[in-house]
Each structure stands twice: as structure tokens, then as C-alpha cells.
Amino acid sequence: MQIFGSDIETMAYSAxxxxxxxxxxxxxxxxxxxxxxxxxxxxxxLTDLPKAKAIMQAVVENSTVPVTLKIxxxxxxxxxxAVEIAKIAEEVGISAITVHGRTRTEFYSGHADLDIIKKVKENVNIPVIGNGxxxxxxxxxKMFEYTNVDGIMIGRGSFGNPWIFAQIRHYLETGNKKDKPSNAQKLEVIKKHIELAVEEKGEIAIKELRKHIAWYTKNMKNSSEFRAKINQIESKEELLENINEYFKSL
Ligand SMILES: Cc1cc2nc3c(=O)[nH]c(=O)nc-3n(C[C@H](O)[C@H](O)[C@H](O)COP(=O)(O)O)c2cc1C
Structure with missing residues (x-):
């Protein structure tokens, strides 16, 4: 589970x-x-390292499970x-650190900087996870080879493609690429995604699911027409009906 905050007492309590x-x-x-x-x-x-250190210390001291850091x-x-805070993290007992190779002001623009991730890895002994x-x-x-990290984290690359984790693992282990999921496999996962989202959040999840369905069907035949339809739908039954119909038409 992930927490964020800058109030030391609250972070200690959360931990x-x-x-x-x-x-x-x-x-x-x-x-x-x-x-x-x-x-x-x-x-x-990241602009107040003494405070960042105090927060890490408070969380580590009040947690009975390993504490990791994402920066x-x-x-x-x-x-x-990144290097300075990673050293602090190691010193106060953080178990692993994930580094996204961008600054805050970059948001998601440009490219993730692999050099800084490599530098962090060279400067601490705790596991480093490369991200971006x-x-x-x-x-x-490339992330593994260039930076020598212990693990990788994938964010946006998994949108509409939860198979990415198995695809990458297979490639790294065998050097061969796994087949892309078939339409039938995609349909099965989309339906499961819908079921789980509605089970957790109720029918309100339908609006949120629109973007996921758009990602799942990106570059598929007539998918822009299909998306336009989906964007008007508010009920689970209607959504499932339209998805079944679309996949049947392929
Ligand atoms: C919609 C969205 C939500 C995110 N939410 C979180 C979050 O709650 N916690 C977190 O550590 N990072 C979050 N991130 C950042 C990602 O974990 C990751 O650091 C960033 O997207 C770069 O990796 P990527 O290029 O693989 O997407 C989020 C990113 C996106 C796009």
C-alpha cells in the first residue's frame, strides 16, 4: 500500500x-x-530533504512491514x-527505492532520464527499481541493461495492456516475444475488468471504464466508432452488450 503526506505525526499513525x-x-x-x-x-x-528524512524515519519506526520509497x-x-535522497533512505532503513527519471516540473513530458537511475543504483546498496x-x-x-537496476516498474505502458508484465518477463527470460493476446483473450479480460470495477465502486465505475476500454481497443478495426458509442453509455448491461457486439463484428 502506498501513502503520501508531509505531516510527520499523520504519516507515523498511517504506518x-x-x-x-x-x-x-x-x-x-x-x-x-x-x-x-x-x-x-x-x-x-524533494525540495525539503530534512523533512523527507523525518517522514521516512517516522514511517520506518512505526511500521512492522518493509517500507519502500518512490521518488x-x-x-x-x-x-x-535523487542520489542524495536515496542515500538518506538507505541510512534510515528504507528497504528499496523506485526512481522515476523525470523532475516534477517535467510532469510526463520528454523522456525519462536513465542516467540518474544508473547513478542512484551505483550509490546505494538497497534494491533500486527503474521507472519511466x-x-x-x-x-x-534497456532499463535493466543501461542502469543495472534490480527491478522495473511499469505505469502507463500497462493501460489497456495488462499482458505487458508477462510479455516482458517472457522476453527477458527467453529472448523470444510472446504472442499478442487474441481478440477473445482481450474480450475476456475487458469483461473481468468491468466486473471487478463495478463490484468495487458500483455503477459509477462505468464512466471511468470508458478510457480503459478505449485503451484496450486502440488501433483495432472501427474502434473510433465503437468508442464514440461507449462514451454515451452509463449502465453495465448496455456496456457489456455493446462490447460483445463490437468483438463479434471483428
Ligand atoms: C494516471 C496516473 C496515476 C498515477 N498514480 C500514481 C500513484 O498513485 N503513485 C505513484 O507512485 N505513482 C503514480 N503514477 C506515476 C507512475 O507510477 C510512474 O511513476 C509514471 O507514470 C512514469 O512511469 P511510466 O512511464 O511507466 O508511466 C501515476 C501515473 C499516472 C499516469
Whole structure:
């Protein structure tokens, strides 16, 4: 489970509380969202390393499970702190660190910087997880080979493609690429995704699912027409009906 915040007492309380249910607690010091950084949370902590250290210490001391840290490389290009904060993390007992190779001011623009991830890896002994722009087998392999990281994390590359994890694992282990999922496999996973989302959030999930269905069907035959239809739908039954119909038409 991941937590974010800059109030030390609250973070300590959260650590104690979620230790009971989580396998690992990850502290998010990478989030660039304005509503988060305006409270001094997320990536804003990259501008205040003493505070970041105090938070890590409070969470580690109050947790009974391993604590990990997620960061960006710094706030902006004048303030690249990834190596410094990784060393602090190691010193206070953080178990692993994930580095997204962008600054906060970059948000998601440009390319993730693999050099800074490599540098972090060279400077600490805890496991380092490389993150940013891994979208396929080749970019995953490049992250491992160029930076020597212990693991990788995939974000946007999994949108509409939850198979990416198995695809990459297979490639790294065998050097061969797995077949892309068939339409039938895609349909099965989309339906399961819908069931799980509605089970968890209720029918309100349907609106949120629109973007996922758009990602799943990207580049498929007549998919823009299909998406336009889906974007008007508000009920699960109607959504499933339209999806079945679309896949039948392929
Ligand atoms: C819609 C969205 C939501 C995200 N939410 C989180 C989050 O809650 N916690 C977190 O650590 N990172 C979050 N991230 C950042 C990703 O974990 C990752 O660091 C970033 O997207 C770069 O990796 P990628 O190029 O593989 O997407 C989010 C990213 C996106 C696009």
C-alpha cells in the first residue's frame, strides 16, 4: 500500500495502522499533481530533504512491514536530488527505492532520464527499481541493461495492456516475444475488468471504464466508432452488450 503526506505525526499513525493489512508500505514522494504539491506532499518533499528524512524515519519506526520509497529525480533541473535522497533512505532503513527519471516540473513530458537511475543504483546498496517510459520488451531490457537496476516498474505502458508484465518477463527470460493476446483473450479480460470495477465502486465505475476500454481497443478495426458509442453509455448491461457486439463484428 502506498501513502503520501508531509505531516510527520499523520504519516507515523498511517504506518502503524496500515502495517496491519499491507505487505509493504511505499511512501510516495513523486506525485506531481498540483493539489498534492500545494500541501507540501508528494514530489514537493524533494525540495525539503530534512523533512523527507523525518517522514521516512517516522514511517520506518512505526511500521512492522518493509517500507519502500518512490521518488522523481528532483523538483526541477536545478534541483536533482535523487542520489542524495536515496542515500538518506538507505541510512534510515528504507528497504528499496523506485526512481522515476523525470523532475516534477517535467510532469510526463520528454523522456525519462536513465542516467540518474544508473547513478542512484551505483550509490546505494538497497534494491533500486527503474521507472519511466517502459512500454515494451525492448524498453524494459534497456532499463535493466543501461542502469543495472534490480527491478522495473511499469505505469502507463500497462493501460489497456495488462499482458505487458508477462510479455516482458517472457522476453527477458527467453529472448523470444510472446504472442499478442487474441481478440477473445482481450474480450475476456475487458469483461473481468468491468466486473471487478463495478463490484468495487458500483455503477459509477462505468464512466471511468470508458478510457480503459478505449485503451484496450486502440488501433483495432472501427474502434473510433465503437468508442464514440461507449462514451454515451452509463449502465453495465448496455456496456457489456455493446462490447460483445463490437468483438463479434471483428
Ligand atoms: C494516471 C496516473 C496515476 C498515477 N498514480 C500514481 C500513484 O498513485 N503513485 C505513484 O507512485 N505513482 C503514480 N503514477 C506515476 C507512475 O507510477 C510512474 O511513476 C509514471 O507514470 C512514469 O512511469 P511510466 O512511464 O511507466 O508511466 C501515476 C501515473 C499516472 C499516469
Amino acid at each position: 502503524k495502522y496500515i502495517s496491519k493489512i499491507a505487505d509493504i508500505i511505499d511512501i510516495n514522494m513523486g506525485c506531481p499533481a498540483p493539489k498534492v504539491v500545494k500541501n507540501g506532499d508528494g514530489s514537493k518533499l 522523481r529525480k528532483g523538483w526541477d533541473k536545478e534541483n536533482i536530488v 517510459d517502459i512500454i515494451d520488451e525492448e524498453s524494459a531490457q
